[in-house]
Amino acid sequence: FVPADGSGKVTAVLSEAGKSYGAPEISPDGKQLAFLVSPSEGVNFPQIGLATLNGPTASNPQLVTFDRAAGNLVWTEVATAAKGKKTTSSYAIYFTASSNGGIPLYKLDPATRQVTQLTDFETGVTAFDAANNQVVLAKTxxxxxxxxxxADASAKSQTKLSNHNDWVAQRQLSFPEKHTYKNSLGQTVDYWIMKPTFFEASKKYPLLLNMHGGPTAMWGxxxxxxxxxxxxxxxxxYGVVYANPRGSGGYGIAFQRANIKDWGTGPAEDVLAAESAAAKEAWVDTSRQVITGGSYxxxxxxxxVGHDNRFKAAFAQRGVYDLTTFLGEGNAxxxxxxxxxxxWTPEAKVLDANSPYTFVQNIKTPLLIKHGENDLRTGAIxxxxxxxxxxxxxxxxxxxRMPGATHELSRSGNVRQRIDRLLRIYEFFERYVGPEAQGLSQK
Known part of the structure; x- marks a missing residue:
């Protein structure tokens, strides 16, 4: 806490050794504090905490039981009740959290610390605000x-306010079909299969395994x-298959920690299981499979591709390939x-055992490698x-090697380079699984 006029000293509102606090939000009546807290080291995600405000300090902090990475906390007054001459207010905290392939909106009752899910796993709330028993949200x-x-306070009866993407209604889209896989740890892994947009049952198509980074990201x-x-x-x-392998976010802390000391073998099992299942679809040409992913x-x-030869071509984007040098090269x-x-520890052999570079001599799959010249996250080396x-x-x-590009090339980087990147993916794969490549193999 710092007085707004700068006249007082800095006071710690909440602190504990080995923990990181953030995203403080004060209730409308100024009596409560909501915050996020997580251990400073290890594989974790923030938990929601609630505390009583006593001037510049907070007391009686309590954690909310919620096994997802919450964020975007917003207090709102949900009701007022008159009792004699007194008016009491009831508050709620709205927030979002990646979960099971979607980004639902949740509602927390600070009095009971109970969390209610308001929207589904098939959509994503990318931004929102809540006031006067209403919620305005951006939904993907x-x-x-x-x-x-x-919508109303429970996010029901949603009324569309904008029409930014009316051109979508004039386009044909491919819709993902959800499937699940039980991995060797007994965990349920979600994956989705997307058919080619202009699918014809009599034809065979190439299959692209597309994987997410993080490793704690989540797709859906x-x-x-x-x-x-x-x-x-x-x-x-192309048909597309994507999965949320062990280590992904959105499935709880145990699932997120399931790839500790195992970035390669276990997660590869999960994504390849999804790919193998997709390859059984009648429309897939199993001789034309390709793979790509960025960052992790x-x-x-x-x-x-250092352990499996099923793919005709691969595209590795802004990746980490040697864990020892990564320690000094990337800001992650x-x-x-x-x-x-x-x-320098006795356990250091785990770094080589989990580095793709250790197995570079086994790579025979045609490989396109991309990196941004100013990528400080993973480092171009x-x-x-x-x-x-x-x-x-x-x-x-x-x-x-993209001039001036950062780690954000596929998301918020230079638009021309983002287009170039997408076209390079397609062009490279076409050389190995496109119609001309198919014709050459038949000759």
Whole structure:
């Protein structure tokens, strides 16, 4: 706490050794504080906390039982009740959390610390506000990437307010079909299969396994960032399969921690199980399968082609390939001690055992590697080393280093480079599984 006029000293509102506090939100009556807190080290996500405000300090902090990574806390007055000459107010806290392939809106009762889910797993609430027993929200869904809606306090009876993407109604889309897989740990893994947009039952199509990064990211029908890429690849005649393997966010802390000291073998099992299931679809040409992913999934792409030869081509984007050098190269270096160990400890052998670079000599799949020149998250040296080694080994490899690009190239980077990236994915895969490649193989 710091007085607004700068006249007083800095006072710690809440603090505890080994914990990180953030996102403080004060109730409308100024009596309560909502916040997020998590351990400072390890594989974790923030939990919601509630405390009583006593001037510049808070007391009696209590955590809310909720096994998802909550965010965007918003207090609102949901009711007022007159009792004699006194008026008492009832408050709620709205928030969102990635969960089971969507980003639902939730409502927390501060008095009971009970959480209620208000929207479904098939859509995603990307932004919202709540007041006067109403909620205004921006919602993404497969049929429409983003529109504004107004609803009652329970987020029911939603009325559409905007029409930003009326062109979508004039386009044909591919819709994901959800499936599940029980992995070797006994966990349920969600995955989705998307048919080619202009699907014809009499034809066979290539299949693209597209994987998410993080490793704590989460994909699904309610996640917005991949809408254009999925729809583009499907419109070009590819089937797409994507999964949330062990280690993904959106499925609770135990699931998120299931890839500690195991970034390769376990998650690869999960995504390849999804790919194998999709490959059984009657419309899939199993001889034309390709794979891609970015950031951690760039890692996973390289790991898989170093251990499996089923794919005709692979595209590894902004990845990490050697965990030891990653410690000094990328600003996400804390992933190394959080998931594995420091290189100077007795447990350091786990770094080599989990590095795709350790298995570079096994990579025979044609590989396109991309990295942004100013990528500080994973560091371009990661891809330089992988590329040079594959060239020395005489393997089919190409490298694209985007001038001025950061780790955000596929999301919020330079628009022309984002278009270039998408076209490069398509062009590279077409060389190996497109009509011309198919014709050449038949000859």
């Amino acid at each position: 869904e497969v049929s429409n990437p983003s529109e504004l809606y107004v 029908p309610g996640e917005a960032s991949m809408w254009h890429e999925f729809q583009y690849m499907c419109s070009q005649g 999934a760039g890692y996973l792409t390289a790991w898989i 270096w804390r992933l190394v001690p959080n998931y594995f160990a420091y290189p 990661q891809s330089e080393m992988m590329y040079k080694s594959l060239k020395i080994l005489g393997r089919p490899v190409e490298y694209v």
